Amino acid sequence: MTTVALGAGQGRTLLDPALRADFPILARTVRGGQPLVYLDTAATSQKPAAVLDAEREFYEQRNSAVHRGAHFLAEQATDAFEASRAVIAGFIGGRAEELVFTRNATESINLVAHAFSSATAKKEHGAPLPDGAERFVLAPGDEIVVTEMEHHANLVPWQELCDKTGAVLRWIGLTDEGRLDLTDLDEVITERTRVVSFVHQSNILGTVNEVAPIAARAREVGALVVLDACQSVPHMPVDVRTLGVDLLAFSGHKMLGPTGVGCLWGRAEVLAAMPPFNTGGSMIAIVTMERTTFADPPQRFEAGSPNVAQAVGLAAAVQYLERVGMPAVAAHEHVLTEYALAALAEAPGVRIIGPTTATGRGGAVSFTVAGLHPHDVGQVLDDEGIAVRVGHHCAWPTCRRFDVPATTRASFGLYNQPFEVDLLVVGIRRAQRFFGVA
Amino acid sequence: MDTLYQEIILDHYRNPVGRGLREPFEAQVHHVNPTCGDEITLRVHLEGAGESATVADISYESQGCSISQASASVMHELLVGHTVAEGMGTQEAFLGLMKSATDDSSSDPDEDVLGDALAFSGVARYPARVKCALLSWMAWKDAVTQALTPGGTP
Numbered sequence: 001m002t003t004v005a006l007g008a009g010q011g012r013t014l015l016d017p018a019l020r021a022d023f024p025i026l027a028r029t030v031r032g033g034q035p036l037v038y039l040d041t042a043a044t045s046q047k048p049a050a051v052l053d054a055e056r057e058f059y060e061q062r063n064s065a066v067h068r069g070a071h072f073l074a075e076q077a078t079d080a081f082e083a084s085r086a087v088i089a090g091f092i093g094g095r096a097e098e099l100v101f102t103r104n105a106t107e108s109i110n111l112v113a114h115a116f117s118s119a120t121a122k123k124e125h126g127a128p129l130p131d132g133a134e135r136f137v138l139a140p141g142d143e144i145v146v147t148e149m150e151h152h153a154n155l156v157p158w159q160e161l162c163d164k165t166g167a168v169l170r171w172i173g174l175t176d177e178g179r180l181d182l183t184d185l186d187e188v189i190t191e192r193t194r195v196v197s198f199v200h201q202s203n204i205l206g207t208v209n210e211v212a213p214i215a216a217r218a219r220e221v222g223a224l225v226v227l228d229a230c231q232s233v234p235h236m237p238v239d240v241r242t243l244g245v246d247l248l249a250f251s252g253h254k255m256l257g258p259t260g261v262g263c264l265w266g267r268a269e270v271l272a273a274m275p276p277f278n279t280g281g282s283m284i285a286i287v288t289m290e291r292t293t294f295a296d297p298p299q300r301f302e303a304g305s306p307n308v309a310q311a312v313g314l315a316a317a318v319q320y321l322e323r324v325g326m327p328a329v330a331a332h333e334h335v336l337t338e339y340a341l342a343a344l345a346e347a348p349g350v351r352i353i354g355p356t357t358a359t360g361r362g363g364a365v366s367f368t369v370a371g372l373h374p375h376d377v378g379q380v381l382d383d384e385g386i387a388v389r390v391g392h393h394c395a396w397p398t399c400r401r402f403d404v405p406a407t408t409r410a411s412f413g414l415y416n417q418p419f420e421v422d423l424l425v426v427g428i429r430r431a432q433r434f435f436g437v438a
Numbered sequence: 439m440d441t442l443y444q445e446i447i448l449d450h451y452r453n454p455v456g457r458g459l460r461e462p463f464e465a466q467v468h469h470v471n472p473t474c475g476d477e478i479t480l481r482v483h484l485e486g487a488g489e490s491a492t493v494a495d496i497s498y499e500s501q502g503c504s505i506s507q508a509s510a511s512v513m514h515e516l517l518v519g520h521t522v523a524e525g526m527g528t529q530e531a532f533l534g535l536m537k538s539a540t541d542d543s544s545s546d547p548d549e550d551v552l553g554d555a556l557a558f559s560g561v562a563r564y565p566a567r568v569k570c571a572l573l574s575w576m577a578w579k580d581a582v583t584q585a586l587t588p589g590g591t592p
Contacts, residue, residue, distance in 0.1 A: 375503030392475040
C-alpha cells in the first residue's frame with residue numbers, strides 16, 4: 001500500500017486515496033446525485049469488495065452446516081469457519097480456541113454478564129458449575145466498575161446484573177477534557193470489585209483509554225477485566241498478549257466486516273470457568289433427559305447454527321486490514337483526526353466534546369454547534385451528501401456529563417480523506433447560515 | 439431541504455408559542471425520543487368534563503431539534519381553545535400527515551383541520567424526523583387521556 005504525505009515535515013502519512021475504489025458504496029451518489037461523504041464509520045464501516053466476495057464465494061462454493069454431517073461440503077464449510085476463527089483471533093494476538101463468535105459486541109458483553117448471573121443462580125441452587133466458576137459468583141454488595149464514557153452496551157448489561165444479584169455498580173468519572181479521571185481509582189476499584197469493564201476507545205468522545213493502570217488495579221483486587229474494544233480493534237493495533245485484560249469484545253461490522261458477527265476473546269482459563277450463555281444445539285457434550293454437560297469453549301458459547309458466512313466475511317476484512325497494516329491505518333486516522341480537530345477548533349460556534357488534541361484519541365469527533373440542534377446540523381449535512389451521526393450515540397450518561405442533549409459526530413475510517421473534513425466544515429457553516437445563527 | 443424546513447416551521451422554532459410550564463394543570467407527562475434524546479415535559483389544563491372539555495392550556499418545556507420544537511408550538515396554537523374531541527381529531531390528522539409518504543391509503547390532509555401544521559408535510563419524507571414531529575403530539579394525547587381518567591393516572 002502506497003502512502004502520501006499530508007503537509008510538509010509531518011512525519012505522518014495518509015493512506016493512498018486509491019483504496020477508496022475497493023469500497024463499492026463510496027462510488028454511489030445520494031440525495032440528488034451528490035457524491036457520498038461517509039463520516040459515520042464509528043456507527044458502521046463500509047465494506048471492501050474483498051469482504052463481499054468472500055461471503056458470496058462461501059455461499060456459492062462451500063455453503064453447508066458446520067460441525068455436523070460428514071459430507072464434502074460440511075467439511076469445507078467447517079474448515080472455512082474454523083480458519084476464519086484462527087485468522088480473526090490472530091489479528092488481535094489471540095488463539096483460535098480463545099475466540100467466541102457472537103452476533104455483535106453487545107452480545108459479547110451480555111454473554112459475560114450472563115456468566116455472572118448464571119453462575120450466581122446455579123451456585124445458589126447447587127447446580128453443577130465449571131471448575132473455577134467461583135469468580136463469577138456474586139454476592140449482594142459486590143461491586144462492578146464501569147466508566148462514565150461507556151456505550152449503553154457496556155452499561156446496561158451490568159446494571160441488569162446488579163439488579164439480578166444485588167451487586168452495586170460504580171464508575172470512574174471523567175475530566176472536563178473527556179478523559180478518565182483516575183485520581184481516585186483506588187477508591188472506585190476496591191476489594192469488593194469483582195469485575196471492571198471499560199471502553200478502550202470511546203465511541204462518542206474519541207478518547208483512547210490507557211488500559212494498563214486500570215487493569216493493574218483490577219488485578220490487585222482480583223477483579224476480572226473486560227474491555228469493550230469495538231472502536232479500537234478496527235482502528236489501531238490491538239494485542240491481547242500485552243493488554244492485560246481477561247476478556248475483550250468487538251464487532252465485525254465496525255471493522256469492514258459484515259453485520260451479524262461479533263467476537264468475544266477470552267483467556268482460555270477464564271472462558272473455561274464460565275457457564276454457557278444460549279443453550280441448545282452445538283454447545284453440548286452429553287445430553288440425557290435429566291442433565292446436559294457442555295462443550296469446551298469456544299463451542300460452549302455458540303449454541304445453534306452459527307453465522308458462518310459472516311465469520312468468513314470478517315476474516316476477509318481482517319486480511320484486508322492486515323494488508324494495509326494496522327499501524328498504517330492508525331497513522332492515517334491520526335492525521336485525519338488532527339486535521340479535523342484543527343479545522344473544527346477554528347470554526348465559529350463549534351465546541352468539541354472530548355479531547356481537543358489528537359494524542360490519546362481516535363477518529364470519532366463529537367461536537368456541538370451553538371444555537372443549533374444536532375438533528376438540524378445533520379439534516380443540512382445530509383442534504384449535501386455528508387453522512388454523520390446525530391444523537392446521544394448510545395452514550396446518554398456521557399452526554400449528560402457534558403451537559404449536552406446530543407452531539408453531531410463525524411467519525412473516520414481508512415477510506416476517508418482530508419477533503420471530506422473540508423466539506424464537513426463547509427456544511428456546518430451552511431447549517432449556521434440556514435438557521436441564521438452565524 | 440426547503441420542503442422540510444418550511445418558513446412556518448422556522449418561524450415557530452425561533453418564536454415558539456405557549457412555551458413554559460404553567461398552573462393550573464390536570465396532568466403532566468414527560469416523553470422522550472430514545473433514539474435521539476429529545477425530551478418534552480407537557481401539561482394540559484382542561485375546562486369541563488370528558489371529550490367535550492375545552493383545552494384551556496397546553497404548557498411545555500422541551501429540548502430538541504427545530505422540527506420537534508416547532509411542532510409543539512404549532513400544536514399549542516391549533517389545540518388550545520378547542521374541545522378535546524376536536525383536538526383528538528387534529529392529532530389523528532397530523533398522524534395521518536406524518537404517514538402520508540409511506541402509506542398510500544391515507545387520504546389527503548385536511549387543510550381546515552391542520553392549518554399551519556400542513557407545513558410539516560415535508561417531514562413525512564424523512565422517516566428519521568417523523569418521530570421528532572410527533573413527540574409533542576403523542577405527549578399531548580397521553581396527558582389528556584390521563585387528565586380524563588377518573589382518579590388521575592390510568
